[in-house]
Amino acid sequence: MKATRTLVICLLAVAACAMAYFCVMSVVTPIQFEDTRAQREVSVIKNLVDLRTAEVEFHHQNGRFTANLDSLLLFLKTAPKKELLKEGSLTDKQLESGLTEHKAVKILDNAKKKALKNKKLSFANTDELYAYIWANDADVKKNNLQGFRRDTIELNMLQTLYKGEYDEQSIDGIILIPFSNGQRFEVETNNDYKTSQGIRVPLFEARAPFESYLGDLNKQELVNLIDREQKLDHFPGLKVGDIYAPNNNAGNWE
DSSP states (O other), X not given: XXXXXXXXXXXXXXXXXXXXXXXXXXXXXXXXXXHHHHHHHHHHHHHHHHHHHHHHHHHHHHSSOOSOHHHHHHHHHHSEEEEEEEEOOOOHHHHHTTOOHHHHHHHHHHHHHHHXXXXXXXXXXXXXXXXXXXXXXXXXXXXXXTTOEEEEEEEEHHHHHHTTSOOTTXXXXXXXXXTSSSOBOEXXXXXXXXXXXXXXXXXXXXXXXXXXXXXXXXXXXXXXXXXXHHHTTOOSEEEEEOSSSOOTTOBTTO
16 A cells, blocks of 8 residues: 555656646747747848849849859859949039930040040050040030049959858858758749839749758747748748749848
């Protein structure tokens, strides 16, 4: 009888400990899950932002977005970053007379072509060329474009876009979802989207599902998170852009 009583007490103690453990874990597990999620999403968001930067530049130069991440990486590594250098501006009087930025640039381009075709002239650099046409070209002087200058220069793409943060090897990492064991971001494009006014607006979307970077964490917490987001009609993960409506390529965390 005493042995039975002792056994019952021991079993009750074990049950109490187990219950206490599960009570504690029911509180601790969600907290740990959310803490890890927050830490990981810092890295995922960083790559999504860098990927968005690449897509926006690709669109700027090609008039469309790309869903081919290998092509995007090749673009980043080989294409130059074109940048317009500006010196001087048109006055209100020039603008009122009908002179536009486009017309002014065309006048300067024609003046440069004429000067470069003149075999009697030679210029050590672009500065000398501009100094000559500002002082001597009749159309430039007629339109008071002395000191007005527009030049397109080519810069290193990676250095310009990412301020030296990446090189040709490390840039490959921006297409990969952190903590996903090498999974790539899901990318879709809609380059033929048109607004209600009939204006073509190319769109893109890059996604990282929760399963990709949280898949090794508590399964039930992951299921709960996905279910919660789907009930709110949200994408279950992180993403930038939208292929169904223009949103200025915003991230769903912004």
